Amino acid sequence: MKIIIETPKDGEEDEIIIRCQELDEDVMHLIHLLKADKLRITGYQEGAMKQLSPKEIFYFESVDNKVFAYCEKEVFEVKEKLYEIEERCQRTDLQRISKSVIVNVSQIERVSPMIGSRLQATMKNGEKLVISRQYVPELKRKLGIAER
Numbered sequence: 624m625k626i627i628i629e630t631p632k633d634g635e636e637d638e639i640i641i642r643c644q645e646l647d648e649d650v651m652h653l654i655h656l657l658k659a660d661k662l663r664i665t666g667y668q669e670g671a672m673k674q675l676s677p678k679e680i681f682y683f684e685s686v687d688n689k690v691f692a693y694c695e696k697e698v699f700e701v702k703e704k705l706y707e708i709e710e711r712c713q714r715t716d717l718q719r720i721s722k723s724v725i726v727n728v729s730q731i732e733r734v735s736p737m738i739g740s741r742l743q744a745t746m747k748n749g750e751k752l753v754i755s756r757q758y759v760p761e762l763k764r765k766l767g768i769a770e771r
Contacts, residue, residue, distance in 0.1 A: 652714070662712065666692050666699025673699060677715050681730045681746050683708055685723040695748050718765050720744065720754040728765050 631637060639657065643650050663674040680692045683705060690701045690708070701708070709719055716729040726744060735743045740756040754762055 662715070664692060664701060664703070664708065664711075666701055668697065668699050675699065677712055677717055677727065678729070680717075680727055681748060681750065682727060682752060683717075683725040693750070716765075718758075718762055720752060720758045720762060722755070724752060726752060726754075726762075728762070731766070734762075734766070734768075 641650060641654070662677055664677065664680065666673050666675045675692060675694070679694050681695065682693050683701065684691050684693065685705050690703060690705055692699045692701050703711075705719075705723070705725055709717070709725060712725075716727050717725050718728050720726045726746075730747050731744045732747045733745045734754070735745070737743050737753065740759065742754040742759055742762070744752045744754055746752065
């Protein structure tokens with residue numbers, strides 16, 4: 624594979640051209656990563672609005688019919704439902720781990736087993752989240768953990 628990086632002339636827009644023999648899974652993954660970088664989620668806090676990148680969000684949680692985005696040190700209310708976030712953020716590092724939580728797998732520091740085939744994720748900010756057993760196989764796949 625050959626990679627060429629050029630600086631556009633003044634006034635020209637940045638562009639990425641992908642020339643490939645086959646549009647395989649690796650190329651599609653690269654395309655989704657490029658698109659995900661532009662994705663923004665609107666968070667609300669004390670009447671103010673902030674555009675959040677999925678990368679900076681540790682997890683989303685639904686509580687009392689409201690959805691919250693938890694970042695390293697701040698919490699924002701999000702006007703979307705969890706399933707809408709899940710649909711918008713397909714092929715990103717966001718992964719559902721329970722009925723009420725979607726986690727950013729890149730913010731997980733470690734995963735530990737719990738009773739009842741569940742797992743516990745310790746986030747990079749120290750928070751702990753329970754992964755329901757029905758979501759364990761998909762999370763393991765996303766993390767690249769082999770099933771025994």
